[in-house]
Amino acid sequence: MMTILVQLAIAFSLSLLSDSKDIYKPIEAVMLQPQSYAFVRRVTTTSKEKAFQILENKCNVCHNKRNRRRVFTLDNMNPWVDDVYKQVFIKKRMPKGKKIKLTSQEYQDLLTWISATQNNQNGNQL
Ligand code: HEC
Numbered sequence: 001m002m003t004i005l006v007q008l009a010i011a012f013s014l015s016l017l018s019d020s021k022d023i024y025k026p027i028e029a030v031m032l033q034p035q036s037y038a039f040v041r042r043v044t045t046t047s048k049e050k051a052f053q054i055l056e057n058k059c060n061v062c063h064n065k066r067n068r069r070r071v072f073t074l075d076n077m078n079p080w081v082d083d084v085y086k087q088v089f090i091k092k093r094m095p096k097g098k099k100i101k102l103t104s105q106e107y108q109d110l111l112t113w114i115s116a117t118q119n120n121q122n123g124n125q126l
Contacts (some may be wrong), residue, residue: 018122021075025080028105047109047112047113048074048077048078048116048117049112050109050112050113050115051077051109051110051112051114052072052074052077054102054106054109054110055072055077055084056072058095058100058102058106059071059072059094059095061100062095062096062097062100078117081113081118083112084114085114085118088102088106088107088110089111089114
């Protein structure tokens with residue numbers, strides 16, 4: 001029992017050291033063999049990480065060639081959140097063309113990041 005508590009404490013401290021400013025879901029502890037063995041993992045990716053994967057797969061693929069001034073990175077994506085919202089959800093100009101489409105899951109994941117980031121900019125820092 002003691003070992004498990006110690007491991008949880010260590011995992012929790014590590015999660016505090018983590019550098020992302022995004023929202024973390026609580027750490028989930030998984031006990032494989034109670035008493036003797038436990039491991040802790042970060043189960044969820046953050047909304048920002050998910051959004052970045054989408055920007056990378058569905059936007060950067062094209063921007064890399066056709067709009068080099070708008071290649072998304074983890075550093076610039078938050079400041080560009082309003083532009084992304086406008087182009088994808090309001091004007092529906094992006095993703096440009098017919099070949100690349102977003103799935104409804106991807107729209108949802110982008111929206112989750114957008115609302116978290118916009119609230120964050122209007123309110124307290126996270
Ligand atoms: C097939 C190519 C292509 C894809 C895919 C694509 N873009 Fe673009 N995007 C462009 C081009 C070219 C421009 C510059 C010309 C324009 O605005 O139409 C642009 C411009 C933009 C701009 C700036 C527009 C402005 O006027 O301020 C934003 C923001 C943007 N894209 C976001 C995205 C996002 C987010 C995605 C993915 C969900 C995406 N784009 C996918 C080609 C693409």
